[in-house]
Amino acid sequence: MNLLQKDDALDLSKLRDVLIRLEDTIIFALIERAQFALNDCTYQPGVYKYDNDFKGSFLEYFLHEMEQVHARVRRYTSPDEYPFTKPLPQPILTTLDFPPILHNNSVNVNDKIMKRYLADIVPNICSPGDDLNYGSSATRDVECLQALSKRIHYGKFIAESKFMDPKNQKTYIELIKSGNRTAIMELLTNKAVEDALLKRLRRKAMIYGSDITDNVSEDHLAGHNGTSLCIGDKGNGTARKIRADVVVDLYERFVIPLTKDVEVEYLMQRLEGWQPPKDV
Ligand SMILES: O=C(O)C(=O)C[C@]1(C(=O)O)C=C[C@@H](O)C=C1
Numbered sequence: 001m002n003l004l005q006k007d008d009a010l011d012l013s014k015l016r017d018v019l020i021r022l023e024d025t026i027i028f029a030l031i032e033r034a035q036f037a038l039n040d041c042t043y044q045p046g047v048y049k050y051d052n053d054f055k056g057s058f059l060e061y062f063l064h065e066m067e068q069v070h071a072r073v074r075r076y077t078s079p080d081e082y083p084f085t086k087p088l089p090q091p092i093l094t095t096l097d098f099p100p101i102l103h104n105n106s107v108n109v110n111d112k113i114m115k116r117y118l119a120d121i122v123p124n125i126c127s128p129g130d131d132l133n134y135g136s137s138a139t140r141d142v143e144c145l146q147a148l149s150k151r152i153h154y155g156k157f158i159a160e161s162k163f164m165d166p167k168n169q170k171t172y173i174e175l176i177k178s179g180n181r182t183a184i185m186e187l188l189t190n191k192a193v194e195d196a197l198l199k200r201l202r203r204k205a206m207i208y209g210s211d212i213t214d215n216v217s218e219d220h221l222a223g224h225n226g227t228s229l230c231i232g233d234k235g236n237g238t239a240r241k242i243r244a245d246v247v248v249d250l251y252e253r254f255v256i257p258l259t260k261d262v263e264v265e266y267l268m269q270r271l272e273g274w275q276p277p278k279d280v
Pocket residue numbers: 016019158188189190191193194197255256257259260263
């Protein structure tokens with residue numbers, strides 16, 4: 001997606017294509033993380049002493065150090081990138097001139113993403129215990145968190161695109177003015193898109209999560225033979241690196257609902273300092 005092109009960034013089918021590509025990024029990032037143990041000590045504050053006064057967990061330390069480097073190369077000036085930590089330094093590169101695509105807003109749900117990631121996702125994809133690979137697992141955590149954050153905050157572009165659609169703009173304006181979050185949520189929900197997504201995701205997770213060897217049948221890869229999808233399942237020549245139902249459940253309970261929350265909260269701020277065109 002070229003965010004320097006306003007038309008691209010508000011085209012709903014192109015935005016959905018971005019979400020489809022991010023499914024791949026997220027599944028592969030989860031698979032990468034799942035090869036290491038839970039390594040709980042990397043999530044607990046006060047376990048390590050750092051070379052500065054940092055008091056958080058090893059993961060928070062690592063994330064903050066990385067985000068400082070990325071901020072210097074202007075990562076967070078892009079409207080689809082949101083940092084988890086602060087304070088961050090100013091970019092050393094001149095800021096790119098992005099066209100005004102999104103309305104001014106303060107929506108950032110990274111705190112919620114971090115909480116759900118630690119409480120719900122890591123324990124579900126990793127085996128319990130400690131394998132000492134702290135740097136490797138933290139690197140994978142950062143990749144998972146960044147991919148999830150990007151996907152979920154794409155809800156802003158989708159909400160903007162839906163708001164700008166003349167078919168519904170009047171209704172959105174009325175619902176925003178009356179603060180009716182429930183009705184906004186209903187209006188922006190497209191159940192058919194969600195159902196197709198979950199079906200596609202299951203198939204991707206089954207295929208990407210298999211070790212593909214010469215003696216694996218296509219039926220098995222497609223999950224038609226009723227085998228269980230456990231991590232490390234070596235039956236029929238495959239080892240599942242991640243359980244497909246865990247990925248689907250993660251999207252159903254967490255990724256899609258949070259994307260929709262971002263859409264609603266973005267829309268709630270959409271009218272601030274904005275005048276509708278005369279014909280609306
Ligand atoms: O594609 C859309 O219309 C979106 O708003 C994105 C999304 C999603 O998170 O995947 C969220 C809400 C819709 O019900 C369908 C899908």
